[in-house]
Amino acid sequence: MVTPQLTEDAVISALREVKYPGMSRDLVSFGMIKNTRVEGTTVYLELQIPTEDAAVIAKVQASVREALGRVPGIGELHIQAAPRQAPQEAASGPAPLPGVRRIIAVASGKGGVGKSTVAVNLALALAQSGAAVGLLDADIYGPNVPRMLGEPGRPKAHEGKIVPLVRYGLNVISVGYLLGDQSPIxxxxxxxxxxxxxxxxxxxWGQLDYLVVDLPPGTGDTQLTLVQSVPLTGGVIVTTPSAVALMDAERGLKMFREARVPILGIVENMSYFICPHCQGETDIFSRGGGRQVSESLGVPFLGEIPLNPAIREGGDTGAPVVVAKPESAEALVFRNVAERVRLAAEAAVEAMPQMIIR
Ligand SMILES: Nc1ncnc2c1ncn2[C@@H]1O[C@H](COP(=O)(O)OP(=O)(O)OP(=O)(O)O)[C@@H](O)[C@H]1O
Ligand SMILES: [Mg+2]
Known part of the structure; x- marks a missing residue:
């Protein structure tokens, strides 16, 4: 009998069955498996586990050995298990924001995929679920949040700090409010x-359950400053289904991984079009790529948002669809995404208890 050739994919898919102790998520989706290598029948891998507890490390190693023992064709198994360095404990020293429990960054490798739209509606949907939410427009060059949330305003200062504006119940700050219309910056x-x-x-910021951060496109100064300045609970990556946007999404994802920021998941925006006349769905940019990328990279898929004029109008007129048309199908999609983000954020906190205020 010929044994099928052992592949890295076979190893990874077996490891997807191994849950982190006490958690419902697996080691791969938590990003705890690094540097997997297959040489003939020998498998090398590194476990990066967010604990220094030797018993937990031993338990995870035993489960990994057991799961890989069931994969046909594995000979030797070399596991290197290092406790994961506490995330973001770099010399630059990220400091928590007093009173803010979770900080969620909305990012994409590519511009114009709908980050700001997702960030604004995500923040509003989290607020609708009863959470106290803030929104930080981190797009310093091209702030869009003021337009998306309507009427301009000037934040005031109090005791040497800026007081955010309140829009639809969100505490909001944008450089656009501070500088007015002096563009381009x-x-x-x-x-x-x-x-x-x-x-x-x-x-x-006040007492917030969530601070949602709307990032500019790409992986530049702003992204780096953000991961170095505050302990992020996690990043949400927005992509469109087109192949180029997906490649860029992968780049954005790698940036967070390298900075040891948990990936809360991928949102596919402009995923399909619902015809306003017949309600039929058309996949303009070939739907499903976001889900495939999240599966191949082992991160949660957070949902598909349709391409819909109501979503664009909501952004352009300062009345985002989640609050302007709360009963619409689009608003429901955003609320579902928000719920998945909430769950992923809680899972990330469980996995990295040392970095986040509980
Ligand atoms: N699902 C959607 N349906 C219809 N229009 C959308 C949708 N998502 C975003 N848009 C529109 O696409 C344009 C770009 O969206 P948005 O500004 O949110 O993207 P972005 O990724 O933040 O862009 P940038 O990279 O410039 O910051 C906006 O006009 C927005 O209203
Ligand atoms: Mg934007």
Missing amino acids: IWRGPLVAQALKQLLHEVH
């Missing part, structure tokens, strides 16, 4: 970093 990297740090640390 041309700032050099260090100034962008400084501005973002101020928007994070020099604002009276």
Whole structure:
């Protein structure tokens, strides 16, 4: 009998069956399996586990050996198990925001995929579920949140800190509110970093369950400053179903992974079109890529948001669809995404208890 050739995919899919002790999620989706290598019948892998508890490490190793023992064709197994360095304990020293329990970044590798739309509606949907929510527009060059949430305004200062504006129950800060319509804003990297740090640390955020951060596109100064400045609960990656956008989403995802920020999941935006006349669904950009990418990268899939004029109008007129048409199918989609984000955030906190205020 010929034994099928052993592949990395076979190893990873076996490891997807191994749950982290006490959790409903598996080691792969938590990003705890690193540097998997198959040489002939020998498997090498590294376990990065967010604990220094030797008993837990031993338990995980035993489960990994057991799961891989069932994969045909495995000879030797070399596991290197290192306790994961406490996330983001870099010398630059991220500091929590007092009173803010979870900080969620909304990112994408590519521009124009709907990050701001998702960030705004996600924040509003979380607030509708009863949470206290803030929204930070971290797009210093091209802030869109003021337009998306309607009427401009000028935040005031109190005891040396900025007081956020309140829009639809959200505490909101954007450089757009602070500078008005002076665009385009041309700032050099260090100034962008400084501005973002101020928007994070020099604002009276109040007691918040969630602070949603709307990032500019790509993986540049802002993203780096954010991961170095505050302990993020996790990142949400927005993509469209087109192949190019998906490749960029993968890049965004890697950035968070390298910074040891948990990935809460991928949202596929502009996923399909619902005809307003016949209600039929058309997959304009070939739907399903977001789900495939999340499966192949082992991160949760958070949902598909349709391409819909009501979503664009909501953004352009300052009345986002979640609050303007709360009964619509689109609002329901955003509420479902918000619920999955909430669950993923709680799972991330469970997996990395040392970094986050409980
Ligand atoms: N699901 C959708 N249906 C219809 N229009 C949408 C949808 N998502 C976003 N849009 C529209 O697409 C445009 C770009 O969206 P948005 O500004 O949210 O993207 P972004 O990723 O934040 O862009 P940038 O990279 O410039 O920050 C906006 O006009 C928005 O209203
Ligand atoms: Mg944007």
